[in-house]
Amino acid sequence: MGRIQLLCMTALSMVGVLARCNSLQPSNITPPIRIVGGGDVPSGEYVPYQVSLQYLTSEGYRHYCGGSIIAPDRILTAAHCCADFNVTRMSIVAGIRNLDDQRGSRSQVLSYAIHPDYQELVTSDIAVLNIDPPLVFNDVSVAAIDYADEEFVGGGVSVTLTGWGLRLPVPLPILDSVNYPNTLQRMTYNTITNQECRNRGMEDVTETEICARGVFRGACSGDSGGPLVRNNNGLKQVGVVSYGLVVCGVFIVPDVYTRVSTFRQWIQQHVETTA
Numbered sequence: 001m002g003r004i005q006l007l008c009m010t011a012l013s014m015v016g017v018l019a020r021c022n023s024l025q026p027s028n029i030t031p032p033i034r035i036v037g038g039g040d041v042p043s044g045e046y047v048p049y050q051v052s053l054q055y056l057t058s059e060g061y062r063h064y065c066g067g068s069i070i071a072p073d074r075i076l077t078a079a080h081c082c083a084d085f086n087v088t089r090m091s092i093v094a095g096i097r098n099l100d101d102q103r104g105s106r107s108q109v110l111s112y113a114i115h116p117d118y119q120e121l122v123t124s125d126i127a128v129l130n131i132d133p134p135l136v137f138n139d140v141s142v143a144a145i146d147y148a149d150e151e152f153v154g155g156g157v158s159v160t161l162t163g164w165g166l167r168l169p170v171p172l173p174i175l176d177s178v179n180y181p182n183t184l185q186r187m188t189y190n191t192i193t194n195q196e197c198r199n200r201g202m203e204d205v206t207e208t209e210i211c212a213r214g215v216f217r218g219a220c221s222g223d224s225g226g227p228l229v230r231n232n233n234g235l236k237q238v239g240v241v242s243y244g245l246v247v248c249g250v251f252i253v254p255d256v257y258t259r260v261s262t263f264r265q266w267i268q269q270h271v272e273t274t275a
């Protein structure tokens with residue numbers, strides 16, 4: 001367990017660092033596919049703040065990370081979904097439940113801001129995307145999520161994760177046979193305290209992060225950048241999917257999220273900045 005798997009997991013969603021996975025045995029890189037222990041968002045229902053972050057490849061657009069709408073022209077996601085990617089190939093799709101739904105709206109990523117303290121697998125895995133055209137909110141399939149809650153979330157809080165699971169911006173032969181989810185997955189579990197998170201194997205977790213854990217429930221790498229929300233007088237985003245182990249939803253191992261409340265002022269600045 002541990003370091004190599006963690007590195008590889010993040011590497012799987014990043015162009016340019018895939019070579020790091022090569023030293024692993026194939027059995028170790030069996031890819032995590034989707035939120036484990038979740039279910040389809042029901043037909044006719046949307047998670048209006050959820051977007052798919054997509055990368056233009058020779059075979060068309062590929063979902064590779066999640067994100068959330070925080071303003072008509074701003075998306076919150078993870079730094080590792082941006083670092084080393086070619087911004088001219090990045091776009092987001094809003095207003096969809098199925099990845100192949102043509103009724104969604106696509107916006108190009110014009111630029112992104114990665115938090116200056118970002119260190120891969122260490123801290124501040126958060127980024128704000130500037131997109132064009134701006135999204136048109138409709139309260140049903142496209143809407144913003146509140147990220148400004150100041151409360152420091154401790155353990156035992158019910159939280160909900162949504163995502164489409166792993167997709168890669170570059171073809172990896174070993175993943176060809178993988179059956180990717182097309183329908184948005186949703187799963188609810190509980191946060192744990194950071195001390196409990198460290199005790200359960202995520203030794204490097206800091207106060208800038210938040211952990212959650214459930215019995216055979218968890219996030220997977222394609223969920224990276226996606227929103228973890230709680231209901232606290234309305235839905236509030238409390239986390240951004242950051243890292244976990246390659247094998248997802250393992251009973252004993254928590255998922256690690258970037259703690260949104262820590263970064264709310266930095267996010268706010270990047271929502272207000274005119275590009």
Ligand SMILES: *[C@@H]1O[C@H](CO)[C@@H](O)[C@H](O)[C@H]1NC(C)=O
Pocket residue numbers: 086087088089
């Ligand atoms: C980024 O992608 C664009 C569009 O495909 C391409 O023209 C450009 O050369 C790429 N830039 C880099 C640095 O790879």
